[in-house]
Amino acid sequence: MQTTLSLTAERISKIWRQICWIIVAGSIAGNILIHFRTKNYIGTNHTFLLTITFLTFSTVLLGYVCWSYFTMCQSNFKLLELNQNGAGIWITQYQIRKKQLYIPFEWLTIDQSNSGINLSWTHAIIFNRKKRPRLQARDTLFIRKGWVTANSAANFFNTVTYFQNGATGPVPVMKPVKSAKRPKARRKTNQQFLLILATALICNAGISLIATKQSPLIVSGNDFHKKANFKQGLVVKSRDIQFKINKAYAATSSNGHPLLILNMNAKPLKDSASLDASNFTLYKHWTAVEENNQANYSDAEHHIGESIQINGKVKPVVNVLGNDGWGSGSNEVPTNSFNVILKRPNQAKFDLVYEGFYYQFNKPDKYEDTSIVLHVKTKSLEVLK
């Protein structure tokens, strides 16, 4: 007589491992995807939040899968069990908590097919946390032959049928079943597997941190320089201000040197936000060291009154952003669109920098703004007509 039916340990742990790998691979792939999708969009903490949410979700999923696997391990993968009187069967369900269903033979139909055994019941009794019985509606369970040890499904089926018919007649013959003893080596492979899994998760966290570029652990100051590739109509946020670059133009000054003219709008994200021409600088190639040395190529505060050549005529640029303390005014963030003029080098690409704080390899304090570095390609600029 075979009164219990257990899942094969090897088979289940193999499936478990496969699920774990899928989750880990999905998590890594998702992070890479987030990194590439949000590379050109610079929003405050946007990437960071997305990554953290995704990572948390996949970790919870992984934890859930692992937890149910270990509850299964603890009860030796037992799935079905005949009760002591031979009047019904117990089904064990493995979720976060182990659940047990009792089904008397009157409610149970059991069929055997080539691929496995199929259980279906009209009602079932489930015991809740306070050990009180509750009735559950109809359901089915299909046990594949592959999930259990060879012959054990057939043996169990024969036993149940024998008891269902009132335990009369000849006792069914049990076919030989391989012992489901745990091989010692498998425990070791499980440990190895967990080690690999942990490494994968750590790598994953690393990838997401690299992807977000907002690692709070490194205090080099560079974390407060957001980098983006310039395109027409770009929306970029610093901590205090949201910029919308309506148009960036390539122009020539009345003296004949090339200029960059930015037509943009700014929206303060904080009441304390302030903006003036001295915030905008241009570097041939921006690096932290260059900004620390203030080795910029040009700055907006020295090109405020600039005039440009259009079709041979010289015209002054209107509505140019002024300086702090200009006419003893306040340097609030402008509500209308404004222009910023910078001298640009004769090269294929350069860096436009919004300097939200005075950078000396430090990080901005709470009341200062963060900086933005825009990589600009000269061919992406429009020419004024």
Place this chain on the structure above:
Amino acid sequence: MKIKWFLLFTCMSAFLLTSVQAQAKTYRYQQHPITLKESGQHITIRSYQILDHPEPSYSYDDTNEVAAYLLVHMTASLNSRYDDNLTLYSSDFELLSGPNATDVLSKDDKISRLLSVYPKIMTREHDGFKVKNGHSRNFDVAFQVYPNNRQTLIVSMGLLNDNQRIILHDVKTTNGVTAD
């Protein structure tokens, strides 16, 4: 039900707030005097001029020396049953020169040459400029501006301190960079 009332309240308050904000008016100066009236206080913008001479003294704020003085000639009067005096402060006037908010000039800005030509300028030191009820007084307000920008004067007046905007000089531009 509570949520319904809350939403209704929010909508109503939003509506009230916007209706209060909508009271601020915008005028356009077209070579004719504009009179702003608020609780018996009348301020007339007679004219404005951007001066070629004298020029502002050199400062690091304006290294290219393109700035100029903008002068607004105004008349203030009071005609009220309740008040004896109208007191004007230099902080009641602000100018938007393009994107740049600018305050009334101060004596610290080295404007003695300007003051010698236009002595009626109300500086920041000249606070508490009084007009008796039934009388009117002429005065000027001066700002340092970029002459090519759109110039908008903001006057805060009346009991509610409403911001009245007067577009003195508008710039028509299609590309946003140069005037048409």
